[in-house]
Amino acid sequence: MVRLGVTGKKLFVLAPAVACAVVLCGVAPAGAQSRSAVAPVSSAPEGSFGALGPLTDLVIARLEIGDLVAAAKFGTGKPIDDPVREQQIRDQVRAQAIVLGIDPDATVRFFDDQIDASTVVQRGLFAFWTAHPGQAPTSRPDLGQLRQQLDQLTTELLGQLVATVKIRQHTPACLAQSVIARVSGEITHHLDTLHRRALGDALRSVCD
DSSP states (O other): OOOOGGGGOOOOSOOHHHHIIIIISOOOBTTOOOOSSOOOGGGOOSSOBSTTHHHHHHHHHHHHHHHHHHHHHTTTTOOSOOHHHHHHHHHHHHHHHHHHTSOHHHHHHHHHHHHHHHHHHHHHHHHHHHHOGGGSOSSOOOHHHHHHHHHHHHHHHHHHHHHTTTTOSSSHHHHHHHHHHHHHHHHHTTOOHHHHHHHHHHTTTTTO
16 A cells, blocks of 8 residues: 555554444454454554454455555556446446345445545556655556456445445444444555545445
């Protein structure tokens, strides 16, 4: 992930929601075994906590590919927005949601949030690189290969939407799990200010 100044420093203090997840609420990091003692934050596994942790990790992976998409486009004159591809994604996930038996409108809203979050990352990086040309990327990733990776992530995200359909309701329990996953994801993935903002945008309709 591209780091912007000092905002990408590691965080070693648990936010209240994550403290609840680890100490009070009995929610372990996704895939981790139960422990009798709380491990230091600095040795936490690389992964978001709770029932929505795996979904959040995939969202973060998509944001990180957004860094590479920005590097592929910067200085080429290619626009950040790509309405044709964005509509293709919407049509694809709507059709797949129907097949998978999940709400197609809610699925499209979720992926609209992913598109918006990626745009936030790309615009932020464009602005930073324009202001600091010495830190602009010196190589250009292949945009076609990045889109293949994004398509694979779309499939994996749809799988997680199916796996979490029972919790992803507009309830206090879902909202709490969303906070736990987001804050722990910010910490374990060492997100900077730009990517924390984008993650918040990407998860805003997860409990709709």
